[in-house]
Amino acid sequence: MGRIPITRSGFEKLKKELETFKTVLIPENIRDIEVARGHGDLSENAEYSAAKERQAYIHGKIKEIENNLALSDVIELAFTATDKVIFGVTVCIEDMNNGQATKYRLVGPLESDINENKISVTAPLGKALIGKKIGEVINVKAPGGLKKYEIVDICVEP
Structure with a gap:
């Protein structure tokens, strides 16, 4: 492993x-x-x-x-600004279908907890977000069908 x-x-x-x-x-x-x-x-x-x-x-x-x-x-996270989604950052995404914005922190699979808005970099949404920049749109296969999200903000939080 x-x-x-x-x-x-x-x-x-x-x-x-x-x-x-x-x-x-x-x-x-x-x-x-x-x-x-x-x-x-x-x-x-x-x-x-x-x-x-x-x-x-x-x-x-x-x-x-x-x-x-x-x-x-x-x-170890460098607490400096980043222009793309990487492990450890908090990203704000907007659901293109309903306009709802949600913040998620990208973490490893051992830490993921949807109740704390922590998603794994190995989950479908996490995989789709890695490497993307503000303004980019991603498509994610979800149980309810294809979901489109726009990356609204990326920030590094301690």
């Missing part, structure tokens, strides 16, 4: 998540398993089974986060 682009803040967020799993969730889970063991026969102990399932989930997530961190390629 290739390297995964990520912002410094996204990388730090992943490290913090890993630390939480290791220092908070594992100890909590160990306590839950011990408490459940105290309730008797483990073969019919739903609380014990649930705690063991949680343990498997926690250890799986730790491996996943560690792998993502190992594959991450932190892209």
Whole structure:
């Protein structure tokens, strides 16, 4: 698998998540398993089974986060003006069909979150935006059909 682009803040967020799993969730889970063991026969102990399932989930997530961190390629953003869309910038696009303007920050796939208006550079919209300039129009295949957007603004935010 290739390297995964990520912002410094996204990388730090992943490290913090890993630390939480290791220092908070594992100890909590160990306590839950011990408490459940105290309730008797483990073969019919739903609380014990649930705690063991949680343990498997926690250890799986730790491996996943560690792998993502190992594959991450932190892209340091130069906070200077740019005239084209690149990784890490915030771009304002206008939907040519309804005139609605929306701002998105282009990030790596590990950081994308539509609720925070962060889209991946590997998503169809992200791919279409990379390298474009203000005033250019892009076409993106969407579930509802072809969408046209005009790039209205590009800015670099810390």
